[in-house]
Amino acid sequence: MTSRGDSGEEPEPEGAPALGWIAADVEDEFPELALVTVDVPCRAVRTAPWVVHRLTQLANRMTGAYALRVRTLPVPAAHRAFHRQLGLDPDVDRPPLEEAVFRRLWTGGFVPAGMPADALLIALLETGVGVWAVDAAHVEGELGVRTSTAGETLGVGRAATALGEGELIVADASRPLARLLVPPPATFAVTPDTRRAVLYVLQVPGVPAMAVQEALNTARDLLRIA
Numbered sequence: 001m002t003s004r005g006d007s008g009e010e011p012e013p014e015g016a017p018a019l020g021w022i023a024a025d026v027e028d029e030f031p032e033l034a035l036v037t038v039d040v041p042c043r044a045v046r047t048a049p050w051v052v053h054r055l056t057q058l059a060n061r062m063t064g065a066y067a068l069r070v071r072t073l074p075v076p077a078a079h080r081a082f083h084r085q086l087g088l089d090p091d092v093d094r095p096p097l098e099e100a101v102f103r104r105l106w107t108g109g110f111v112p113a114g115m116p117a118d119a120l121l122i123a124l125l126e127t128g129v130g131v132w133a134v135d136a137a138h139v140e141g142e143l144g145v146r147t148s149t150a151g152e153t154l155g156v157g158r159a160a161t162a163l164g165e166g167e168l169i170v171a172d173a174s175r176p177l178a179r180l181l182v183p184p185p186a187t188f189a190v191t192p193d194t195r196r197a198v199l200y201v202l203q204v205p206g207v208p209a210m211a212v213q214e215a216l217n218t219a220r221d222l223l224r225i226a
Contacts, residue, residue: 014224015039017216020200021144026168030085032205035170036212037143039136042197042223044190047112051222055118058125059109067101075128078206085205086168086180096130096181116190116197119222129201129215132170134177134188136196141173143200145180152176155187170200 020035027033047055070076071090079095094102100121104110112118116133123131134143148163154176155161163169168180178184181202190197199219203212 014041014220017213018142020142023144023146026145026147030082030205033145034203034212035143035145035200036203036216037198037200038216038220039196039198040220040223041195042116042133042190043194044192045115047114047118051115051118051122052112054122055110055112058122059104062101062104062125064105067105070098070101073128075207075211078204079128081206082204096124097128100124116219116223119219120199122222123215123218126218127211127215129203129207129211130181131199131201131215131219132178132183133190133197133199133219134184135190135194136198137194138188139172139177139198140175143170143172143177143198145169145202146171148176154179155185159185159187161185170202 015038017036017038020037022030022033022035071080076095076097079097080090083090083093083095090098110118110121113121120131120133123129146169148165148167148169150165152163152175153160154163154169163176163179169176170178170180170184177188183189199216201212201215203209
């Protein structure tokens with residue numbers, strides 16, 4: 001039996017996970033790279049108390065000792081290796097999980113930021129895999145990974161920022177939506193007016209498909225019952 005929301009309306013169905021496209025030149029350089037996406041009902045709302053409690057529990061587990069060993073765990077280690085492939089120093093430009101753990105130690109916890117942000121953070125903390133979300137209304141066609149071209153910008157209007165030629169980006173059929181491994185700009189973020197979002201995960205070499213699926217499932221489950 002399909003459950004109903006508080007309004008009594010049937011919830012919109014979720015899409016099935018799908019593989020995004022990878023541009024040929026990117027695939028040549030990173031043959032094991034994949035982008036996994038899923039379309040879900042979603043809007044920006046206040047974080048429920050039980051989700052805040054779950055964040056607090058996760059924060060309590062992430063002590064200094066955990067921070068010292070997290071980089072040696074299989075999924076974070078794969079992300080560190082990928083950062084080096086990109087020419088980044090993972091001790092400076094930290095992979096997503098390490099950055100989240102650093103922020104927890106710096107601030108003393110995780111301050112609730114609303115949904116879907118907290119759902120994505122929990123998915124990251126529990127699996128080591130970053131999940132990002134864009135408002136589906138801003139997406140044309142399928143998402144993929146490519147390099148930016150000369151003169152391209154990220155965002156719309158005065159909020160747009162210039163992209164350097166050759167940057168790795170997540171894009172749709174018509175424009176860039178985010179830099180790789182960086183949250184999309186506010187222009188494309190989920191808002192209270194959003195009704196559907198596209199969640200996406202960058203599966204880097206060495207990260208098993210099961211971890212990617214678990215990250216997406218965690219985020220979807222939290223958003224479904226938020």
